[in-house]
Amino acid sequence: MSIDHPGLAPTRRLVLQGIVTVMLIGLGNGPWRQALAAANDPYPEDAFRQKSEADAIRALYGRTAAPSDQVKLDAPEIAENGAVVPIAVSATLADVTSIALLVSGNPNALAASYRIPAGTLPSVANRLKMQQTCNVTAIVEAGGQLYSATKEVKVTVGGCGG
Amino acid sequence: MASSIRVRAIASGDTTEVQALIQHPMDSGFVKDEQGRLIPPHFIQQLHVEHDGKDVFVASWGPAVAKDPYVKFSFKGGSKGDELRVSWIDNQGATDQLAAKIQ
Numbered sequence: 136m137s138i139d140h141p142g143l144a145p146t147r148r149l150v151l152q153g154i155v156t157v158m159l160i161g162l163g164n165g166p167w168r169q170a171l172a173a174a175n176d177p178y179p180e181d182a183f184r185q186k187s188e189a190d191a192i193r194a195l196y197g198r199t200a201a202p203s204d205q206v207k208l209d210a211p212e213i214a215e216n217g218a219v220v221p222i223a224v225s226a227t228l229a230d231v232t233s234i235a236l237l238v239s240g241n242p243n244a245l246a247a248s249y250r251i252p253a254g255t256l257p258s259v260a261n262r263l264k265m266q267q268t269c270n271v272t273a274i275v276e277a278g279g280q281l282y283s284a285t286k287e288v289k290v291t292v293g294g295c296g297g
Numbered sequence: 298m299a300s301s302i303r304v305r306a307i308a309s310g311d312t313t314e315v316q317a318l319i320q321h322p323m324d325s326g327f328v329k330d331e332q333g334r335l336i337p338p339h340f341i342q343q344l345h346v347e348h349d350g351k352d353v354f355v356a357s358w359g360p361a362v363a364k365d366p367y368v369k370f371s372f373k374g375g376s377k378g379d380e381l382r383v384s385w386i387d388n389q390g391a392t393d394q395l396a397a398k399i400q
Contacts, residue, residue: 176355178342183359219363238361242327246361255353255372256312262363264325 176250183245188237188272191245195235200274200281208273208284214265217290223260228277231257240269266293302383304397313375313399317383318367325360340388341366347382348375375399
C-alpha cells in the first residue's frame with residue numbers, strides 16, 4: 136500500500152478527517168466547552184440585585200408579563216420552614232425558552248432563572264428560601280412573550296435569617 | 298473528595314428525567330453567625346447540564362435558592378447509557394463537575 140496510490144488516497148484523507156473530527160468533539164467536553172457555555176449564558180447579576188418583583192422582571196426581560204392559566208405554579212399553601220420551600224413550575228405553552236421564579240417578600244425578589252433549550256420540557260422543580268408570607272411568581276417566556284402565575288405562600292418560620 | 302453533585306437521570310420512552318442534588322451552603326449574606334457577624338454571601342450562580350455536547354438545562358441562581366440545591370427537569374433525546382455532564386460555579390469562583398450515565 137503506497138502513499139501515492141490513486142485509489143487509496145481519498146480514503147486515507149477521509150479517515151484522517153474523521154479522526155480529527157472525533158478529537159475535536161472530544162475536546163468539546165473539556166473545560167474549554169465550559170468557558171464557551173458560560174459566555175453564552177451571562178449571569179443576570181443586575182436582575183438578581185433588584186429589590187422589587189417588577190424591577191427584577193424588567194431587568195431580566197425588559198418587559199412585563201401577563202397572567203396566564205397555561206402556567207402552572209405548584210407551591211404549598213403553608214410553608215412551615217421558609218428555608219426550604221418546594222416550588223415547581225410547568226407550562227402548556229409552546230416554544231418555552233425560559234422560566235423564572237420570584238419571591239416578592241425576599242430582600243431580592245428574583246430567586247432563580249432557568250434557560251429551557253429546545254427539546255427540554257417546560258417544567259422545573261426546585262426549593263427556595265422565603266423570608267416571610269408573600270407571593271411567589273413564576274414567569275414563563277414562550278415565543279418571545281411573557282406569561283405568569285402567582286400564588287401566596289404562608290410562611291410560619293422565615294428562611295432568610297437575621 | 299467526593300463530588301458535591303449527585304445526579305439521577307432516568308430515560309423512559311424519549312424523555313429523560315433528571316434530578317440533581319448539590320451540596321452547597323447557599324449563604325445569602327443576610328444571616329448572622331453566633332457572634333452576630335454577617336456570614337458573607339456564598340451561593341451557586343450557574344448550573345449547566347450538558348447532553349451530547351449541548352446544554353439541555355441552564356440554571357441561574359440567586360441566594361434565595363435553598364441550601365443544598367435540588368432541581369428536577371426533563372428533556373427529550375437522551376437514552377440509557379448516554380453521558381450527562383453537570384457543572385456549577387459559585388459567586389466565589391469555586392466550581393465542580395460530574396459526569397453521570399442516564400439509567
